[in-house]
Amino acid sequence: MEILPHDLQEYLDGHCEPEPEWLQTINRETYLKVLKPHMLSGHYQGRVLSFLSKMVQPRRILEIGTFTGYATICLAEGLTENGIIHTIEVNRELEEMLTAHFKLTSVEKKIKLHFGEAVNIVPDLQEDSFDLVFIDADKKNNFNYFELVIDRVRPGGLIIIDNVLWKGKVYGPENDTDTKMIRELNGQISVNKRVEKMILPVRDGLLVIRKK
Numbered sequence: 001m002e003i004l005p006h007d008l009q010e011y012l013d014g015h016c017e018p019e020p021e022w023l024q025t026i027n028r029e030t031y032l033k034v035l036k037p038h039m040l041s042g043h044y045q046g047r048v049l050s051f052l053s054k055m056v057q058p059r060r061i062l063e064i065g066t067f068t069g070y071a072t073i074c075l076a077e078g079l080t081e082n083g084i085i086h087t088i089e090v091n092r093e094l095e096e097m098l099t100a101h102f103k104l105t106s107v108e109k110k111i112k113l114h115f116g117e118a119v120n121i122v123p124d125l126q127e128d129s130f131d132l133v134f135i136d137a138d139k140k141n142n143f144n145y146f147e148l149v150i151d152r153v154r155p156g157g158l159i160i161i162d163n164v165l166w167k168g169k170v171y172g173p174e175n176d177t178d179t180k181m182i183r184e185l186n187g188q189i190s191v192n193k194r195v196e197k198m199i200l201p202v203r204d205g206l207l208v209i210r211k212k
């Protein structure tokens with residue numbers, strides 16, 4: 001899923017913070033035991049998410065799409081002492097593995113895991129506002145999720161959407177349904193006056209949106 005040349009990505013990996021031991025374990029376990037393991041954020045993107053979270057110093061984070069918990073843990077690294085991350089996953093079969101993964105870390109108590117469809121769960125979350133939201137679930141709902149959370153993000157807060165370069169297809173000639181959908185999302189956000197935005201060419205493309 002990398003869009004950067006492999007040797008450049010290796011160089012970047014070698015010049016950022018190392019991947020913590022517990023995240024190496026989660027990475028390995030995911031590749032051994034779960035279908036579509038490449039969905040996990042991984043070393044470099046994980047360090048970017050952790051870095052952004054530490055800059056925001058969030059009290060409340062929302063993640064849509066937990067998978068095996070890799071990005072949840074990276075994002076939680078930036079939480080304030082009383083901070084909480086709500087993370088939503090539709091696949092209940094991941095519960096046992098997620099519980100084991102979160103136990104490996106010092107942020108376990110800061111993680112609230114919800115199972116179900118994100119569109120149903122987000123409106124029921126009892127939080128006044130979020131400082132950081134990471135959208136990384138079913139891509140067809142990306143814009144719905146953006147609309148669902150934008151009024152609940154505090155001014156200066158971030159919304160980050162994953163996979164917006166879609167393996168480079170969004171700026172190429174491809175016109176399949178998924179590519180068109182992601183292109184449309186990027187187009188809609190790029191003209192939205194309520195937010196500042198930029199796409200970072202990290203892994204498959206991170207759209208970083210800052211609410212004004």
Ligand SMILES: C[S@@+](CC[C@H](N)C(=O)[O-])C[C@H]1O[C@@H](n2cnc3c(N)ncnc32)[C@H](O)[C@@H]1O
Nearest residue numbers: 039040041065067070071089090117118137138
């Ligand atoms: C790309 S993976 C998330 C990867 C994870 N954020 C990370 O970086 O390590 C997407 C996850 O979203 C979940 N998902 C898909 N549709 C969903 C929905 N409607 N509501 C909640 N979770 C959903 C999938 O089951 C999958 O585990």
